[in-house]
Amino acid sequence: MKSTMQDVPLTVASILRHVATNHAARQVITYGGNEPARTTTYGSLEERCGQLANALRRAGVGDDDRVATLLWNNQEHLEAYAAVPAMGAVLHTLNLRLSASQLQFIANHAEDRVIITDSSLVPLLAPVLPGLSTVRVVFVAGDGEVSALEGNGVDIIRYEDALAAESPVFPWTDPDERSAAGMCYTSGTTGDPKGVVYSHRSVFLHSMAACTGNALAVEEGDRVLPVVPMFHASAWGLPYASLMAGADLLMPDRYLQAAPLAHMIQTHRPTKAGAVPTIWSDLLQYGVSHPEVDLSSISLVACGGAPVPQSLIEGFADRFGVQIIQAWGMTETSPLAAVSRPPAGVAPESAMSYRKRQGRAICGVEMRLTDEAGMPVPRDDKSVGELEVKGPWITGAYYRLDEDSDKFRDGWLRTGDVGHISPDGYLTLTDRSKDVIKSGGEWISSVELENTIMGHPQVAEAAVIAIPHDRWQETALAVVVRAHDSDVTADQLREWFLANCPDEIPRWWIPQHWAFVDQVPRTSVGKFDKKVLRAQHADGNFVVVPN
């Protein structure tokens, strides 16, 4: 039996119309470091989006053509976020931190037609541009030098000149909601990057989910600070969710270090912010040594992209009085899939046992665990399995890649993450499946070991990897970056661990092998690169101290 409901598609254009019609006076502020901030309103932004769409149309962009961005988190990037899908084209966010060869692979694989960049990023784009086979036009925001881009048979146009020449009126389009709105490539540590194509439907639903009370509860009264880059899985949906809610957006541009971030927060007083643990960890350390730092405007700090150490959550609460909420997702999941708000009514002393988990599925997302044979694993908070997820904003394939059958099972995405789920639905991830440590037939969670070790006051970072072991097949090696000026030893760390071992960690997990390094290698998205660590260990690069 058919319903009588209107058949209205969920589109990015409808989000743009909504914010311009209902929240026109709310602001987008781009932080300027030593320069004054740039401010616009959603009313003006919609007109600039119209100019951008007309300029892109003039540059030959038609329906479904890919328009890439190589940009910081700023107003121009937001304009591309809104205008490109709303005109019927596809937004492709390029990751600033990729190598030139990765950027080239991705832009060619996506067949990008236009790139929008910033003059501060010309040195990054210039060596890549000659190898891009489909790009015809580059728009450059900012006033800096652009000559390094010239001579490649590509039109180089100043962004503001392009906009100034156009009408602010554009007939925004509401296509089939399952058509492409944007794309993003995962930057895994193995093989070529793989593309995920978001739909208008997935963007709309994911944004609405982010605005719900159990997720990030974005509302008009918020001022949202996405520190997480807009080229990382849509900055966790914060830009689109803010447009949908009419919340002010505070854009950090290139100022991601602790000092300017602290200044930005004190000056512009965001209410909600999102970033990976490293950023918050840096800010916490900065705040400890700078007593004037005040983050009290923030009611919610979303943290994800990597497991959040308990010490960071506690440090933020103690030093700033600010709660960190852990969220879990990946490029393939748009990314918001789970949020770690403790259950309603939980006793304060039990809250941390929830906060340190990856969270509970938000409505629209289903999670399950499977064992190595693909059979379901019980949600008893003990049984470990690979996390699989399902939902309307979760990818079911990779772009132009037929041979990815091991990433999907019966319509579910296999995340490659391993962990357990409690009876009340809270997910705890213990490892990447490729990073698991299997010792004497039992799993050791590198993540729980790392979180504990990073709670030591003289440890800046710790990564735990599997190394071969004669008797137990594998055992754990803790690779530690000491805090500044510390000379803590492996013996001291192990003793401390024994004395502070959390209930959920069996004592036999505590590493027997330790190594100290100056820094832990990271992937392009800032995660520990354990493949590199294992290779470094195999090559004999570490001095390993067995207790």
Next chain:
Amino acid sequence: MKSTMQDVPLTVASILRHVATNHAARQVITYGGNEPARTTTYGSLEERCGQLANALRRAGVGDDDRVATLLWNNQEHLEAYAAVPAMGAVLHTLNLRLSASQLQFIANHAEDRVIITDSSLVPLLAPVLPGLSTVRVVFVAGDGEVSALEGNGVDIIRYEDALAAESPVFPWTDPDERSAAGMCYTSGTTGDPKGVVYSHRSVFLHSMAACTGNALAVEEGDRVLPVVPMFHASAWGLPYASLMAGADLLMPDRYLQAAPLAHMIQTHRPTKAGAVPTIWSDLLQYGVSHPEVDLSSISLVACGGAPVPQSLIEGFADRFGVQIIQAWGMTETSPLAAVSRPPAGVAPESAMSYRKRQGRAICGVEMRLTDEAGMPVPRDDKSVGELEVKGPWITGAYYRLDEDSDKFRDGWLRTGDVGHISPDGYLTLTDRSKDVIKSGGEWISSVELENTIMGHPQVAEAAVIAIPHDRWQETALAVVVRAHDSDVTADQLREWFLANCPDEIPRWWIPQHWAFVDQVPRTSVGKFDKKVLRAQHADGNFVVVPN
């Protein structure tokens, strides 16, 4: 270009699975008046839903078959809300306040196969049942007498007996999201009732919208009290939104009068509640004479279904310290379409000028005004037009009614409401289009006059209608119900109005004609029935006092 997203439908089953998996311990409490409250959890509720679905299957209910409810707001009604659509059948909520002939028309038009009712409502159903041509089975909750239903060739089965015989496991179904999930008939004052058929998609999206921060922000920590009946446009979506959020539900059952409502609120401490203005108005009057009444648990009172007098909003804030948020919608709009939260950052002294409006469109809903020729009317807060709405949870037709072309225009629903919209998107409704007063070529807003008159301390209710006038074609007649013990006169009211005339009301609007009655006739959904009032005036039933 197609996206790579999973093609996962938005369904009621996914809401039910979500709440049972992630919020199993949260509660559904059915108030019992002098009896103890009945409490269950969402975990148990899902199992009872499984039993209900199996019982309905055994009673012959197949895909798309209509299952009607004739129930108060209680646990059984919630079970039907969840189980019927999640099993693939269609929930049809019957309005307790309709006449026997209307109920018969509706149940036959919808071809209801099963009715779920309560033994306290047997006297209502018994005279209707013999005329129902498609109903085969009636489930009766409660312990009361059912013999009056017998002898009609219809199986009469005790609800609890039916559930007890069944397995709690049911293979919930995720159909095409555009298929029917529920239906509700509008109870207009003219013509036969018209059916609206909600889809799984519309229920899911509407619930998610209700959970967003700019709408009702329902979250797990809430205890939600839907006083508005579940047979009125899904109780404004509060039951489904609470399931989606895992919020506790407090069900008032049949106890809708001020005294038990006050007791219920003090005992069970809801955080959010929704009801029509009459209910809140009664509660306010009760609270004034009963100083012990404490509503302080409530953070948000949603009010709609009729314009909310400013005096009620002020009275609630003064007496209880509770903010009333006005929301606008209708059966045809699921119903949430607009919510009157003042804009972020507005000065407290300006907030009331927003609170007394019907509100701003929530994301997903678009609003426009058209004039009598169907041309767009500017959003300047002055120009008046008919409100038209569009969106994925707004009806585009009526069930099995082809000849309703005057209710729709280019894919938009014509609401029959007349008003203006401000540049920042706030809707103010001034009349039903069929109730407008056109005097000397200008529109007079009956709603604004009523709201002002109802601010007089000696006025209990006031309805303003058009009556013929020799010179101005039409003029306004104020029909007033005096407060208890009052003998206020038309002269006094008019003088008071002149002295207290709000800026936005031109003085020439102030009624010259007044009548006093014991009560204002109401429609089955509790709105002023102005058609009856006009007829009563035409029949000379009123003593009209011209000033």
